[in-house]
Amino acid sequence: MKKIAIACFIATLGMLVGAQPSVSPVAPTEAQHRIDAERARVNADRARLEAGFLAEDAECYKKFAVNSCLGKVNERRREMMGDLRRQEILLNDEERLIRGAEQIRKTEEKSSPEKQQEAAEQRAKAAADYQSRLEREKKKNEDRAAAKAGEQGNSAASAAKLRGSQEKSRGRADKQAAEAAEAKKFSDREKEAQERKAQHERDRLKQTKPPAKSLPLPN
Template sequence: MKLNRPLSRVLTSWLLLATGTAALAQGLSDAQIDAERERIGAQRRVIDARHAQERAACYQRFAVEDCLRESRRRLRDDTDDLRRQETMLNDMQRKRRGAEQLERLEAKQAAPAAPDAQQRQSAAEGQRAREERAAENARSRAGKAAEAAQNRADFESRQQERADHAASVEQRRAQEPEARERFKRKQADALKRREERARLNAEKEKAPAAPLPAPVR
């Protein structure tokens, strides 16, 4: 699936995060990430609507199951691509916030020492531990949510495949009597044509010969 311009900028920022360039990574705001999530959601709705149209069109074709199988493959490819984009956004946001936290800690460490420097250091370490626990909890929740979404998507896909197969079988059963009736009509028409040709040939054979000319006196 071709990436549009906003997503290209997002991926560029993600690469900056991956290289550890914290200052540049901060240029991607939560609002921008939320806007990308909204775009992905809108794109998913378009894909779902297209898939519904393709499924409806498949039932008008002779090779119903092949058509449905190809439509499901395109749906999986497109939704997998959107899911990868969402994962990138989650990683970018997490890494950006981690970079911001690291900068705050570095700024604190670079501040001039004071009589209570040991207390500030202890507070910073406690804050770092809390932030790390919060980040770990966020990753755990995001992982569980992604796993649940994947399980739900897999279940819905299996349900849809079973429904499509049942509909295809039912359609073939409905078409079988019509096909047999067309075959019978074709056989009857062919028999009628053969009988008509035989009748015409018989009439030609029974036709009387032309009389001989009268003798000249």
């Protein structure tokens, strides 16, 4: 939608730059109608988004991590509302340029050729300034998108690193648990062997015990 608005504006401004006294004043009126329609669309989008964000706020209050949830909603609210505001500013700038160009065109009808040339140069400069501003805005948007992508990439890398560290910790813990279990088994086997040895020694002693003396015969 922004690209369409920009293309329409440049086309309209081009018509105004080359306008002569015989040109009909319909073009600026049509441009104003388009700007009004775009502004109405921006306002409708703003109302729709705000209603959605309010509903998300209400859902956040039902969750345990309320502040974290609200923070994420507000971050998206600032980003999307900021984009609508930038569109609105561009529309306001375009409207001022068109009105100024129309005023210059009307003045040209009563001006000398030198004044007409000067006015045409002013319109050309205004168009160039506006195009430059659009390019700067586009560059800012691209930089913001790149920065956000970089943050997401860093977060993903950090998460992967954390998962790797956790997996290594779990591996070490599993290895230690296995070693402890093996040591316990060895200790239990040693204990059983000692018990069997002791029992065997007791049995041997019982077998080698001298027989009891017989009782004397009666007289």
